[in-house]
Amino acid sequence: MATASPSARPRAGAPTLRVNGVDHLAYVTWKPRATVEFYTQALGMPLVHAITANGWVTEDYPDFVHFFFDAGAGNRIAFFYYFGLPEESAPSDLMHRSRHVAFHVDTELELHAWREWLKASGIRVTRPLAHELIESIYFDDPNGIQLEITRPLRAMSDIDARDAELTVRALADVAESPRPSVESLWRRKAELIRKSTEGAGL
Amino acid sequence: MSLALYVLDVPEFQPVVRAAEAAGLTTQHVGDYVELRTHEPEAVLRRDGAVIRAAVWHAALTGGLDGRIVSFTSDTLHLAKETG
Numbered sequence: 001m002a003t004a005s006p007s008a009r010p011r012a013g014a015p016t017l018r019v020n021g022v023d024h025l026a027y028v029t030w031k032p033r034a035t036v037e038f039y040t041q042a043l044g045m046p047l048v049h050a051i052t053a054n055g056w057v058t059e060d061y062p063d064f065v066h067f068f069f070d071a072g073a074g075n076r077i078a079f080f081y082y083f084g085l086p087e088e089s090a091p092s093d094l095m096h097r098s099r100h101v102a103f104h105v106d107t108e109l110e111l112h113a114w115r116e117w118l119k120a121s122g123i124r125v126t127r128p129l130a131h132e133l134i135e136s137i138y139f140d141d142p143n144g145i146q147l148e149i150t151r152p153l154r155a156m157s158d159i160d161a162r163d164a165e166l167t168v169r170a171l172a173d174v175a176e177s178p179r180p181s182v183e184s185l186w187r188r189k190a191e192l193i194r195k196s197t198e199g200a201g202l
Numbered sequence: 203m204s205l206a207l208y209v210l211d212v213p214e215f216q217p218v219v220r221a222a223e224a225a226g227l228t229t230q231h232v233g234d235y236v237e238l239r240t241h242e243p244e245a246v247l248r249r250d251g252a253v254i255r256a257a258v259w260h261a262a263l264t265g266g267l268d269g270r271i272v273s274f275t276s277d278t279l280h281l282a283k284e285t286g
Contacts, residue, residue: 129255129257130255130257130258131255131257131258132212132214132215132257132258132261133214153214154212154213154214159210159211159212159234160210160212162234163210163234163264163265166266167264170266182263183267183270183271186263186264186266186267187266187267187268187284188266189208189264189265189266189267190206190207190208190265190266190267190268191266192266193208193232193233193235193265193266194232196233197232197233
């Protein structure tokens with residue numbers, strides 16, 4: 001079992017260094033017309049910026065257009081269209097579902113209104129699914145990127161952060177073992193909980 | 203070593219605590235967690251009666267486990283003491 005635990009908290013000494021939200025997420029599209037229509041019409045995100053260039057960074061960088069939509073709260077989602085770039089095959093279903101973007105709404109009413117709007121716009125959308133902290137609907141953009149709209153079920157609090165710290169410590173330990181499994185992670189986490197509470201004198 | 207599981211003390215996991223109590227496990231608060239323990243060699247927690255979404259039920263052991271999983275389905279969680 002590994003002895004060193006990963007540091008799960010920002011390092012002391014740099015408390016003022018903290019990023020302030022997401023400026024933009026960037027993806028690649030081969031369907032610029034459908035992408036612009038989807039993000040502006042179905043999702044109501046204004047197109048706010050575009051860059052066009054013949055190359056960038058390196059000699060062999062392809063000519064491109066990079067365009068940005070305003071996702072609210074200062075966040076943007078952006079796409080590259082590369083001229084002459086062969087289209088990549090779709091990711092596996094698991095990777096498709098894993099690499100998603102979740103947009104935030106505040107209330108259940110908004111979540112349901114979004115679902116009805118997306119359905120009315122001809123977009124296949126799931127029923128609301130409640131997880132631990134959030135309830136979400138899922139759908140795809142024209143590029144096959146999975147999108148999610150989610151609302152909070154309760155506020156994320158300090159207890160969640162302390163629990164996450166123990167989970168990732170256990171994960172880091174078992175992920176380096178010969179046969180990592182979720183069951184071994186759960187056993188390791190129980191050990192860490194007992195150690196942490198013994199240390200606290202409980 | 204007895205069989206024990208730890209459940210984070212937050213609202214969405216309370217049905218897991220109730221399912222464990224219904225299965226005869228004892229409860230004790232340990233830090234941020236509810237420790238659910240039995241000296242029996244095995245325990246079977248049932249999702250029936252526990253108002254809990256499948257997505258949360260499948261995360262029922264996220265707090266940690268002293269023991270081993272015999273089976274973990276959408277309906278039941280069968281646990282046993284570790285052997286050897």
